[in-house]
């Protein structure tokens with residue numbers, strides 16, 4: 001790979017907009033299991049690392065739910081934020097929007113929303129003390145398999161926590177098949193009334209019809225994944241016109257079989273169609289590529305030009321939910337380091 005391009009990807013300040021903090025590393029899984037006295041079929045950290053190997057989507061979900069079940073206390077949530085912050089500094093990520101799904105991951109087994117938010121707030125405090133130049137915001141993902149009434153109740157409870165952590169958006173995740181976005185339209189309308197930005201996982205496992213359904217029923221500010229829009233030229237035109245960003249996650253899609261190889265990932269067609277896209281890691285402990293790794297692999301596979309790589313990096317700053325307040329830092333770095 002061109003060394004100039006590698007320098008941009010590794011050293012340029014970056015933002016990441018699609019990152020699930022619930023998907024903890026094997027190291028945190030091991031640490032929390034020990035600390036919380038949880039009985040597991042693993043006896044060492046090595047076992048925990050081996051436990052993360054999966055072949056199918058079902059295996060992936062089983063592994064993640066087992067790992068997530070080790071997360072119980074405020075301390076755990078604080079450690080998760082610090083782990084996220086450490087990783088940001090390692091990768092030169094200065095801004096990250098972090099998703100969490102309270103109902104699917106914690107609420108159903110009695111972990112209170114207070115515990116989650118207080119832990120996140122404590123972690124943020126510690127992270128900011130250790131690192132000056134990182135900005136973490138939170139996206140509360142709705143479990144799309146839950147009833148819309150339960151999700152409205154959840155949003156009503158979330159409101160008071162906006163004082164505690166920078167909670168900027170409401171999103172949606174979990175199984176796409178059988179759970180079209182429109183079923184959650186009332187919950188998103190409520191979130192919008194409260195002033196949240198709106199995003200949601202669509203067009204990952206389900207094709208373009210899932211994206212149409214979401215756009216026709218919910219005023220989404222952007223779309224998580226949305227990669228299968230590539231199968232519908234009309235939809236590509238609409239996304240390009242409305243400048244609705246797709247937060248693409250290539251390694252995730254390949255790991256979970258949406259595409260069978262990196263070569264099949266349709267980044268070129270999306271970019272050539274003028275759809276706004278950025279690159280993200282989704283659940284990096286499971287998919288083995290962080291943001292930097294995803295960018296390098298995509299740039300290598302498709303022989304991206306310097307300006308295409310810069311466009312991908314800048315899109316994460318232009319279309320994030322905090323406004324483009326960090327964009328000038330990126331442009332200053334590019335001006336100083338890159339002769340275009």
Ligand SMILES: [Zn+2]
Pocket residue numbers: 018020173201224282
């Ligand atoms: Zn995701």
